[in-house]
Amino acid sequence: MTDDGLQKPIRMTRQRCVILDQLRKMKCHPSADEVYQRVREELPRVSLGTIYRNLDVLCECGLIQRLETAGTQRRFDGNAGEHYHVRCIVCDRIDDIELDVPDEIEQRAREAGDFDIVGHRLEFVGICPACRKARSQNASTN
Amino acid sequence: MTDDGLQKPIRMTRQRCVILDQLRKMKCHPSADEVYQRVREELPRVSLGTIYRNLDVLCECGLIQRLETAGTQRRFDGNAGEHYHVRCIVCDRIDDIELDVPDEIEQRAREAGDFDIVGHRLEFVGICPACRKARSQNASTN
DNA sequence: CTACTTGCAAAAAATTTGCTGCTAT
DNA sequence: ATAGCAGCAAATTTTTTGCAAGTAG
Numbered sequence: 613m614t615d616d617g618l619q620k621p622i623r624m625t626r627q628r629c630v631i632l633d634q635l636r637k638m639k640c641h642p643s644a645d646e647v648y649q650r651v652r653e654e655l656p657r658v659s660l661g662t663i664y665r666n667l668d669v670l671c672e673c674g675l676i677q678r679l680e681t682a683g684t685q686r687r688f689d690g691n692a693g694e695h696y697h698v699r700c701i702v703c704d705r706i707d708d709i710e711l712d713v714p715d716e717i718e719q720r721a722r723e724a725g726d727f728d729i730v731g732h733r734l735e736f737v738g739i740c741p742a743c744r745k746a747r748s749q750n751a752s753t754n
Numbered sequence: 755m756t757d758d759g760l761q762k763p764i765r766m767t768r769q770r771c772v773i774l775d776q777l778r779k780m781k782c783h784p785s786a787d788e789v790y791q792r793v794r795e796e797l798p799r800v801s802l803g804t805i806y807r808n809l810d811v812l813c814e815c816g817l818i819q820r821l822e823t824a825g826t827q828r829r830f831d832g833n834a835g836e837h838y839h840v841r842c843i844v845c846d847r848i849d850d851i852e853l854d855v856p857d858e859i860e861q862r863a864r865e866a867g868d869f870d871i872v873g874h875r876l877e878f879v880g881i882c883p884a885c886r887k888a889r890s891q892n893a894s895t896n
Numbered sequence: 897c898t899a900c901t902t903g904c905a906a907a908a909a910a911t912t913t914g915c916t917g918c919t920a921t
Numbered sequence: 922a923t924a925g926c927a928g929c930a931a932a933t934t935t936t937t938t939g940c941a942a943g944t945a946g
Contacts, residue, residue, distance in 0.1 A: 623920055625926065659928050664911060680822040684936065698869045709867045713859070718878065725851045727840045727880035734876050736860065738869035765945055767901065801903045806936060826911065
């Protein structure tokens with residue numbers, strides 16, 4: 613039998629604590645390397661390998677989330693709760709967004725395909741306030 | 755002014771044709787390397803660099819799409835039209851799914867945040883028929 | 897013609913891994 | 922005590938790039 617849902621306890625090492633802490637503190641959605649830079653300030657001797665390994669572990673036990681990103685780098689999210697994201701198409705900044713989507717949508721997906729649907733991921737794309745401003749200034753100078 | 759929406763014409767080279775063709779033929783959502791393998795059957799001398807460059811070009815002019823994937827590899831979609839995806843959490847296969855989502859959802863995102871929302875991306879996660887079967891066989895032997 | 901594209905090979909970027917000594921439980 | 926973890930460094934994997942020669946329009 614597979615052990616879906618049962619997460620085996622993980623050892624809370626200093627490194628894991630700091631990684632988790634930093635990730636939760638960062639409101640952005642950092643790459644492994646950005647996490648590394650932060651953690652290094654507290655633990656100068658951590659290795660990038662440790663960061664990667666632990667980000668994986670933390671994802672697996674559900675304490676953090678891996679983001680789906682189009683770029684070549686993975687990004688992580690310290691907020692493990694269910695929520696959605698908005699991505700700025702100009703600067704690639706990603707914000708959280710609070711929104712309720714009826715579960716009915718998964719029901720419809722069930723009917724539309726032949727998968728056993730267990731969840732969904734929704735991301736909005738748009739232009740963030742900063743880029744909007746830059747853009748309108750740009751337009752007026754044209 | 756930015757030239758959003760205006761796509762400059764691209765040269766239709768043999769390579770681009772074949773890449774586009776193969777991508778459209780493949781119903782799965784292949785990585786650059788998988789595209790490379792396919793294209794190689796027709797054009798044994800193409801280079802992987804060419805594949806990457808052209809997948810980028812084709813994305814930019816809107817003929818194909820880049821998928822958002824959590825893995826370490828990018829994936830591409832020969833279907834440039836608006837549609838959604840279902841991803842199998844077991845084997846990572848990605849299928850298209852036909853589903854209408856009311857535009858109202860973007861309106862709600864507009865209200866919930868401060869971005870200018872221009873679109874959204876919705877992905878379902880679930881278990882594909884093949885993996886479901888494998889899994890139930892597995893369960894019965896336990 | 898000539899600006900854009902290709903193949904090739906080398907570089908860069910991102911992630912993973914083997915190993916030996918350390919540490920949380 | 923000991924299974925699991927860290928640090929380090931080297932290897933892999935994935936993507937990008939410089940350049941000289943080829944080609945579509």
